[in-house]
Amino acid sequence: MLALDDVGPYPRDVPITIPADLLPVDGRFGSGPSKIRPEQVDALASVGRTLLGTSHRQAPVRGVVARVRAGLTELLGLPDGYEIALGNGGSTLFWDVATCCLVERRAAHGVFGEFSAKFAAATTAAPFLDESVVTSAPPGGVAVPAPHDDVDVYAWPQNETSTGTMAPVSRVADNGLVVVDATSAAGGLDVEVAQTDVYYFAPQKSFASDGGLWLAALSPAAVERAARVEPTRWVPESLSLTTAITNSRLDQTLNTPAIATLVLLAEQLDWMLENGGLAWAAGRSAQSSGHVYRWAQEREWATPFVPDPADRSAVVATIDLAPEVSAPTVASVLRAHGVVDVEPYRKLGRNQLRIAVYPAVDPQDVVALTACIDHVVAHLV
Numbered sequence: 129m130l131a132l133d134d135v136g137p138y139p140r141d142v143p144i145t146i147p148a149d150l151l152p153v154d155g156r157f158g159s160g161p162s163k164i165r166p167e168q169v170d171a172l173a174s175v176g177r178t179l180l181g182t183s184h185r186q187a188p189v190r191g192v193v194a195r196v197r198a199g200l201t202e203l204l205g206l207p208d209g210y211e212i213a214l215g216n217g218g219s220t221l222f223w224d225v226a227t228c229c230l231v232e233r234r235a236a237h238g239v240f241g242e243f244s245a246k247f248a249a250a251t252t253a254a255p256f257l258d259e260s261v262v263t264s265a266p267p268g269g270v271a272v273p274a275p276h277d278d279v280d281v282y283a284w285p286q287n288e289t290s291t292g293t294m295a296p297v298s299r300v301a302d303n304g305l306v307v308v309d310a311t312s313a314a315g316g317l318d319v320e321v322a323q324t325d326v327y328y329f330a331p332q333k334s335f336a337s338d339g340g341l342w343l344a345a346l347s348p349a350a351v352e353r354a355a356r357v358e359p360t361r362w363v364p365e366s367l368s369l370t371t372a373i374t375n376s377r378l379d380q381t382l383n384t385p386a387i388a389t390l391v392l393l394a395e396q397l398d399w400m401l402e403n404g405g406l407a408w409a410a411g412r413s414a415q416s417s418g419h420v421y422r423w424a425q426e427r428e429w430a431t432p433f434v435p436d437p438a439d440r441s442a443v444v445a446t447i448d449l450a451p452e453v454s455a456p457t458v459a460s461v462l463r464a465h466g467v468v469d470v471e472p473y474r475k476l477g478r479n480q481l482r483i484a485v486y487p488a489v490d491p492q493d494v495v496a497l498t499a500c501i502d503h504v505v506a507h508l509v
Contacts, residue, residue: 144507144508146462146465146504147503151465151466151467152490152492152494153493155462155465155497157467157469157485157489157494158469158484159312159333159469159482160289160312161339162333162334163336163489164337165336165399167399168336168391168396169392172392189387190379192387193376193379195397196397197212197379199401202401204314204327205406206321207321209348211351211377212346213346213372214372215376218330218332219309222344223246224250224367225368225369226281227250229353229354229357229358230281230354230369231251231257231357232281233280234258234259234279234280234281235251235279235281235282236263236274236279237260237261237273238263238272238273239263239264239265239284241288241291242288242291243288243290243309245264247309251281256361258278261273261279267476268434270295272295279304280303280304281305282300284308284309285308285311286308287312289311289312290476291434292440294443295439297324298323299324305350306325306326307350308327311330312443312444314327314334316334316409316487317443329344330342330343331343331393333443335396336392336396336487338386340389341390365382396488410442413489416491416494417444418442419495423498429450429452430453432445432446433446433447442485443485444485446483447482448478448479451479452509453479453505455472455480457504458470458481458501458505462497462504
């Protein structure tokens with residue numbers, strides 16, 4: 129446990145101790161990097177001499193990549209012809225991959241938070257593309273792009289990690305690829321991947337691994353688009369989707385990946401599949417987030433940030449606190465007791481708690497967390 133002097137904006141004159149019997153078994157509720165289960169760490173330790181520090185071009189590591197690709201294919205229920213590709217760098221890098229390799233002339237974006245805005249900024253700034261069409265909503269709302277005759281990519285996030293909102297995933301038009309950012313959604317929210325052409329994500333959220341990789345479920349149309357577009361413009365090899373696809377089919381990446389990340393990801397996929405697949409994993413997150421939203425609505429000093437219940441994320445719950453309850457103080461007291469990473473997204477600037485409830489987070493720990501918050505607030509008001 130941290131010393132209170134090590135944290136915070138903590139009020140030194142109001143010491144608050146949370147009883148040990150209220151604390152969650154595991155106090156990690158971060159929106160990414162997220163909780164990694166102890167069993168994953170044990171599995172990683174077990175391959176310390178056989179996989180870590182060995183060539184990613186040889187069969188043992190390529191076997192882990194094959195396991196990841198097969199596991200994602202099963203978990204997401206990929207339609208015939210779709211395939212899993214992966215590459216170095218996270219979703220931030222994939223925005224550049226998509227800008228260079230998937231947008232032929234013009235993109236349309238749904239923007240309703242920090243991360244969806246960054247992808248829209250990337251395609252708008254590209255000198256070889258027309259200015260993007262942006263449909264936006266303020267934080268707490270949801271925006272999905274509308275059909276446009278001259279658009280060839282429609283892009284939006286299924287889940288906005290910065291604000292705790294989620295959007296529907298379905299084709300909005302027949303004249304473009306549907307490219308969905310699933311960074312904090314994949315593995316924790318239900319989805320029909322056939323409604324997309326590119327469903328891309330990183331492994332440090334629902335998949336309880338480290339960052340540094342992007343992964344994408346690609347339709348045949350997306351593969352064809354990249355093969356056709358890339359020869360028409362200069363694309364660095366590190367951003368080439370076609371190169372990533374070629375390497376992925378060999379169960380490897382263009383450059384050396386973090387093997388530990390792959391092992392943790394493979395273990396999480398196995399755990400999800402053994403317990404019932406995506407329906408089970410999404411149901412577990414929905415159980416946890418449902419508790420958080422009900423808990424907030426039952427208190428005079430807490431309110432779900434997202435006003436429309438249909439838009440509230442099932443994997444990242446954002447809760448506004450009344451002005452008399454300092455969210456930084458609550459978060460500091462929790463952190464002093466080993467309950468961490470419930471601070472809001474830094475640029476949102478609200479008196480808020482942000483609680484990630486990805487599948488690895490035990491629903492009983494979520495119940496314990498809200499009991500701890502109740503205890504802290506009782507000493508503040």
